[in-house]
Amino acid sequence: MINALTIKKDFPIFSRKIDGRPIIYLDNAATTQKPRQVVEAIVNYYYNFNSNIHRGIYRLSEEATDLYEKSRENVEGFIGAGKDGTVVFVRNATEALNLVAAEYSRNLEPGDEVILSTMEHHSNLVPWQFLQEKGVVLKFVDLTPDWELNMDQLETLLTPRTKVVSITHVSNVLGTINPVKEIGKMAHENSAIFVLDGAQSVPHMPVDVSTIGCDFMAFSGHKMLGPSGIGGLYGRKDYLDHMHPYMGGGEMIKQVWKEHATWNDVPQKFEAGTPNIEGAIGLSAAVDYLRNLGMENVRSHERELIGYALELEEDLKIPGLRSYGPRNLDVRGGVYTFNIGDIPTFDLEMEMMSRGIRITGNGIHPHDVAQSLDRDNIAVRSGHHCAMPLMNELGVAATSRASFYIYNAREDVEKLFDGIRMTERAYAK
Amino acid sequence: MTDDDLQIQLILDHYKEPRNYGKIQNETTSITEANPVCGDTLHFSLLIESGRLVDIRFVGQGCSISQASASMLTEYVKGRPVSDIKTIKPEVVLGLIGIELGPAREKCALLSYNALMKALAPYN
Ligand SMILES: Cc1ncc(COP(=O)(O)O)c(C=O)c1O
Numbered sequence: 111m112i113n114a115l116t117i118k119k120d121f122p123i124f125s126r127k128i129d130g131r132p133i134i135y136l137d138n139a140a141t142t143q144k145p146r147q148v149v150e151a152i153v154n155y156y157y158n159f160n161s162n163i164h165r166g167i168y169r170l171s172e173e174a175t176d177l178y179e180k181s182r183e184n185v186e187g188f189i190g191a192g193k194d195g196t197v198v199f200v201r202n203a204t205e206a207l208n209l210v211a212a213e214y215s216r217n218l219e220p221g222d223e224v225i226l227s228t229m230e231h232h233s234n235l236v237p238w239q240f241l242q243e244k245g246v247v248l249k250f251v252d253l254t255p256d257w258e259l260n261m262d263q264l265e266t267l268l269t270p271r272t273k274v275v276s277i278t279h280v281s282n283v284l285g286t287i288n289p290v291k292e293i294g295k296m297a298h299e300n301s302a303i304f305v306l307d308g309a310q311s312v313p314h315m316p317v318d319v320s321t322i323g324c325d326f327m328a329f330s331g332h333k334m335l336g337p338s339g340i341g342g343l344y345g346r347k348d349y350l351d352h353m354h355p356y357m358g359g360g361e362m363i364k365q366v367w368k369e370h371a372t373w374n375d376v377p378q379k380f381e382a383g384t385p386n387i388e389g390a391i392g393l394s395a396a397v398d399y400l401r402n403l404g405m406e407n408v409r410s411h412e413r414e415l416i417g418y419a420l421e422l423e424e425d426l427k428i429p430g431l432r433s434y435g436p437r438n439l440d441v442r443g444g445v446y447t448f449n450i451g452d453i454p455t456f457d458l459e460m461e462m463m464s465r466g467i468r469i470t471g472n473g474i475h476p477h478d479v480a481q482s483l484d485r486d487n488i489a490v491r492s493g494h495h496c497a498m499p500l501m502n503e504l505g506v507a508a509t510s511r512a513s514f515y516i517y518n519a520r521e522d523v524e525k526l527f528d529g530i531r532m533t534e535r536a537y538a539k
Numbered sequence: 540m541t542d543d544d545l546q547i548q549l550i551l552d553h554y555k556e557p558r559n560y561g562k563i564q565n566e567t568t569s570i571t572e573a574n575p576v577c578g579d580t581l582h583f584s585l586l587i588e589s590g591r592l593v594d595i596r597f598v599g600q601g602c603s604i605s606q607a608s609a610s611m612l613t614e615y616v617k618g619r620p621v622s623d624i625k626t627i628k629p630e631v632v633l634g635l636i637g638i639e640l641g642p643a644r645e646k647c648a649l650l651s652y653n654a655l656m657k658a659l660a661p662y663n
Pocket of ligand 1: 203
């Protein structure tokens with residue numbers, strides 16, 4: 111069981127008051143707050159161990175190298191990477207996905223296909239779009255009316271030309287938890303690799319890459335209590351061994367001559383230059399913190415919060431309020447994306463012709479919603495959430511999003527809905 | 540009520556009951572400007588006669604700040620010489636809105652201003 115109020119005490123930021131009142135932080139899908147344990151691990155590194163790693167033949171450097179590599183092992187253990195896999199430290203999930211898209215794709219040929227989904231974050235879309243230049247074809251799995259992936263459609267999209275299936279574990283907008291084991295199995299039966307965007311799952315639920323059977327997985331430290339600027343690319347060693355390095359420079363080489371060089375072993379081959387040492391150490395401390403809570407507990411806590419949010423939504427019947435995402439809590443993460451009224455994309459013709467000369471819709475723009483909630487110190491995000499194709503699919507220009515984590519309590523969900531109700535009253539036309 | 544509260548009431552009033560809303564039949568020129576990030580959109584229709592902005596109307600969609608600023612701006616510029624309007628600084632529009640805006644929302648407030656200046660560029 112998770113006690114949010116006890117957990118909150120580990121997070122110094124929550125003792126801060128704005129306008130004399132506490133912060134209700136509901137933007138955890140964007141980034142999470144950091145517990146004292148993580149900050150202290152970073153400070154401890156700088157106070158006692160700071161030095162460059164791998165190259166020093168002195169104790170300080172050996173200790174720092176050891177801390178860095180132990181952090182890797184800790185993170186690998188946390189996501190269930192067996193001996194056939196490893197974690198490459200990168201800046202964030204975005205860099206991890208770019209690395210795979212750029213380097214694994216060297217094997218791809220014109221006409222080869224990559225399958226993505228309509229619910230992808232731009233970071234699992236744009237890097238693959240780059241491949242269209244070399245004739246790679248992108249295909250998309252759409253959503254069912256219940257906001258889940260259309261698995262029947264996935265079946266039909268897979269062809270002998272499909273080389274990569276790259277899909278998010280949890281949607282950062284809908285909260286949908288996708289059936290990744292099944293997707294992996296389908297990809298592999300079709301001789302395609304399965305790339306998983308774990309940015310919204312690794313922080314929130316047990317994730318075991320060996321059980322899931324993905325070949326690569328991307329995740330970000332800052333979304334799981336860790337510092338920003340550090341993330342991971344899990345990858346199967348045999349694939350990584352055969353892939354070309356992403357960046358060249360120090361650390362990633364074995365030997366260098368004027369005209370050529372040989373590569374270091376995996377994972378160092380993909381870590382050119384001095385890495386984010388304190389970031390890795392901070393991420394490792396975050397992993398310790400989460401492991402100590404138990405990821406099953408984290409998941410059930412968030413499940414309870416999102417369940418409560420859906421319950422309040424149904425009970426309060428706030429005029430115009432609608433939300434986007436599965437109602438089945440088994441496949442729903444702690445993300446509540448909503449609008450008050452219609453927020454259609456603008457269409458001048460429509461505006462002039464069908465509705466006469468008046469403002470369209472009863473909608474309250476997500477910017478107004480976020481600003482209004484901010485007056486009660488409730489932090490939510492508004493906009494397209496780096497998922498513009500999904501916004502188009504929803505037929506909206508933007509939405510507001512509240513996303514929960516371990517330090518949020520039922521009371522925070524109540525305050526959110528109080529705030530939404532007040533906003534509706536103030537802005538409704 | 541604080542001054543801010545009063546100003547917010549004024550913004551909401553312009554948002555809910557926009558002034559100069561609509562389209563001019565015999566317009567001289569028109570312009571549509573959008574902020575693709577949030578979908579805020581404004582369409583201005585202008586009637587210019589002998590160097591004077593005789594009439595201006597708008598239709599739009601978006602947040603209260605973007606729509607209220609368009610409404611306020613039309614009131615502010617209607618009837619004035621074009622050469623005069625072209626000397627207006629963005630700060631004036633922020634002043635019409637009159638509450639503290641973060642950098643993201645300043646873009647919402649200035650969508651109307653940028654659209655108007657673009658539309659007037661060929662005229663003097
Ligand atoms: C599903 C998903 N994938 C990828 C990312 C990218 O994460 P980052 O910005 O840390 O690289 C995000 C972050 O918002 C996300 O929600």
